[in-house]
Amino acid sequence: MAEADPRKLIESAIIIILRAGVAISVTIIAVGLVMTFIHHHDYFSSRPALGSLIDPRESYTASVSSVIEGARQGRGQSIVMIGILVLIATPVVRVATSIALFAAERDGVYVAITSVVLLLLILSFVIGAAG
Amino acid sequence: MTPLLFVLTTFGIALVAGLFGSLLGLGGGIIVVPALTLVMHVDIRLAIGASIISVIATSSGAAAAYVRERLTNLRVAMFLELGTTAGAITGALIAGRIHPRWLFILFGAILGWSALAMLRHRSVEPTDATAPLSRKLRLSSSYFDEVLDREVPYKVARPETGLVLMYGAGIVSGLLGVGSGALKVPSMDLAMRLPIKVSTATSNFMIGVTAAASAGVYFARGQVDPFIAAPVAIGVLTGALGGSMLLPRVESHVVRRLFVGALVIISIQMLFKGIVG
Numbered sequence: 458m459a460e461a462d463p464r465k466l467i468e469s470a471i472i473i474i475l476r477a478g479v480a481i482s483v484t485i486i487a488v489g490l491v492m493t494f495i496h497h498h499d500y501f502s503s504r505p506a507l508g509s510l511i512d513p514r515e516s517y518t519a520s521v522s523s524v525i526e527g528a529r530q531g532r533g534q535s536i537v538m539i540g541i542l543v544l545i546a547t548p549v550v551r552v553a554t555s556i557a558l559f560a561a562e563r564d565g566v567y568v569a570i571t572s573v574v575l576l577l578l579i580l581s582f583v584i585g586a587a588g
Numbered sequence: 589m590t591p592l593l594f595v596l597t598t599f600g601i602a603l604v605a606g607l608f609g610s611l612l613g614l615g616g617g618i619i620v621v622p623a624l625t626l627v628m629h630v631d632i633r634l635a636i637g638a639s640i641i642s643v644i645a646t647s648s649g650a651a652a653a654y655v656r657e658r659l660t661n662l663r664v665a666m667f668l669e670l671g672t673t674a675g676a677i678t679g680a681l682i683a684g685r686i687h688p689r690w691l692f693i694l695f696g697a698i699l700g701w702s703a704l705a706m707l708r709h710r711s712v713e714p715t716d717a718t719a720p721l722s723r724k725l726r727l728s729s730s731y732f733d734e735v736l737d738r739e740v741p742y743k744v745a746r747p748e749t750g751l752v753l754m755y756g757a758g759i760v761s762g763l764l765g766v767g768s769g770a771l772k773v774p775s776m777d778l779a780m781r782l783p784i785k786v787s788t789a790t791s792n793f794m795i796g797v798t799a800a801a802s803a804g805v806y807f808a809r810g811q812v813d814p815f816i817a818a819p820v821a822i823g824v825l826t827g828a829l830g831g832s833m834l835l836p837r838v839e840s841h842v843v844r845r846l847f848v849g850a851l852v853i854i855s856i857q858m859l860f861k862g863i864v865g
Binding site for chain 1: 589590591592594595628630631633634641644645647648649651652655656662663666667669670673674676677680681724725796797799800801802803804805807808812813814815816817818819821822825
């Protein structure tokens with residue numbers, strides 16, 4: 458291998474973050490889904506039950522605090538949401554970690570590039586929360 | 589339909605979406621949205637919320653393998669993410685000021701043109717001329733092609749054009765919540781002259797970041813329904829894992845043809861939405 462070591466370091470770190478993010482979120486989502494069915498036996502057989510589950514007029518707990526509160530009470534759907542939030546956070550964590558790794562490599566240009574990307578990502582979350 | 593059957597069917601749909609999406613650098617929205625709305629009778633807004641989750645899952649599910657195989661060009665991805673995230677924000681800011689109808693028509697036309705261009709061009713392999721910026725950012729790289737059984741070096745042309753195109757792709761995905769991969773791959777292919785597998789793998793890597801930027805908005809608006817998102821996420825992640833094992837072994841021209849086919853389908857979907865409503 459002709460490649461220098463630092464590049465491998467960044468690659469391995471990104472691979473670990475992606476794998477961990479996927480493994481954690483899949484596990485949490487699966488647990489949440491199983492709990493949803495355990496709490497609601499009628500979901501196995503009842504046809505009308507589906508209507509309220511995919512009703513667009515329902516509000517799907519749109520704040521992080523309400524999701525955490527629901528998960529504390531053992532609500533399956535709130536636990537699923539936590540897994541979804543981990544999934545959403547994975548790419549963001551990946552970008553943030555890249556900054557540190559490029560900095561360790563003393564690669565100024567890419568520290569700048571990834572920092573701007575992270576700032577833009579944060580900005581988009583702020584705009585999203587405001588709008 | 590019972591909730592159990594709904595979960596199982598949605599999982600099956602998501603599996604297929606993850607498989608094709610990860611092979612072609614797309615988010616799987618072209619499969620998830622129509623299947624959920626037409627077959628499963630899910631409200632369009634919830635279907636779009638689910639498709640954003642599908643995009644992130646496709647990206648994260650396959651990206652680890654693509655990075656390990658060096659199919660993803662990390663530097664190109666990180667450089668171009670400047671354009672896509674900036675575009676996504678612009679899109680979010682001007683949303684509501686432009687009628688989506690014209691956007692769908694414009695987007696559909698651009699994709700149709702891209703499909704034609706990708707079919708016609710490219711009997712010639714990557715250019716030799718390296719742009720100064722490309723050299724400065726050390727974008728050029730190589731990957732090991734399992735089908736050819738050799739290392740394939742490539743140079744990256746016109747990074748500035750690529751960045752501008754990515755900005756446009758970001759605006760479209762910010763505005764419409766769809767199709768960022770469909771614009772990313774042709775940009776890397778036609779303008780930057782990357783090998784097709786590198787284009788789809790690098791697009792796959794980038795769409796997760798673009799989608800994460802809009803996912804916050806969809807989550808806050810209550811468009812992410814856990815009962816739909818759960819089977820979509822698990823199904824897509826599983827499918828994407830399969831796709832990522834497949835891509836290194838598929839011949840480049842097959843990937844290219846599949847991608848052009850997908851582009852034509854998306855183009856028709858968009859034109860239909862814009863014209864019929």
